Amino acid sequence: MATSATARKAGAVRADPASQVLRRFRTVFNAVRSHFRSIETTVGVSGAQVWALSQVASNPGIGVGQLARKMDVHQSTASNLVRALLDAGLVVSEKGETDRRAVHLRATARGLKALNKAPAPLTGLLPDALRRLDDATLQRLDRDLEKLIRELKADPAMANVLIGSDE
Template sequence: MTTAKTPRKKSKTAESVQPPARVLRRFRLVFNAIKAHFRSVEKKAGISGAQVWALSVVRDQPGIGVGDLARAMDVHQSTASNLLRALIDAGLVVSGRGAADRRAVQLQVTPKGQRILKKAPGPFTGLLPDALQRLDTATLNRLDRDLGRLIDELGIDERGASFPLGSGD
């Protein structure tokens, strides 16, 4: 007995979709992957993705100060301070004063902070920074130039560039 196949609806292939829609779909893929990663981090670690990143930097660089943390995360110093305040209040990081310079704050991860990092899924920097680190220079330069044109077209205030993704800021 032969069964008749019902014709399948053709889905739009990437080639048949107009370039703006294709690019929009790609942005959606990136943003949705980032959101899913941050949801997973918060669910497993109980803190934001940006806090996990800051905590991992402090763990990897014991004694680091706020300014160096801000540079390591490429964020404004006030943003790093806000992230740290939450980590200190939660008992995940402690701050002390340096022996040589009593004004300098030195940060250390607590055992509780270490346990949080063990629960948190990587990469601690987040999916996007991690992927960007793996791209070659030519690709990064092209992305930088092309995204710059998009930012100009959108008329975006670039001050938002100093807030990490997943920080809730």
């Protein structure tokens, strides 16, 4: 004889596909939000700022344009992140010796200490997970998300704004 839990499972009505996908999106976004909260609680700065700080620490002397390319964001987004890191004393900027217009960024001792406290992955949960997926999965996901973005009539410029940023 089946238990009531088994009977409920056997007779359970599957959710419609749109509801199932919506639940999956909620799971993804809530995982990302939870990771961002963990970073902010532990380090005191946003997840995007920690990612930028990790790039500066890994690439001493990096410029804002290079940082934007490494993070795949618009230069203004990178500039805003750098400004916040400078204000927090986590990075310093130095003028270039040959080209005084060039700015070179370096993590401070305080910035390195903050990075050591930050929960991994420093690049963020979603970018890290996407990098671990195989090419075929990424291509299929890209095609399917492109269709969804068209349905949403979403602004393509929003692709350059980090999830969780204030822009």
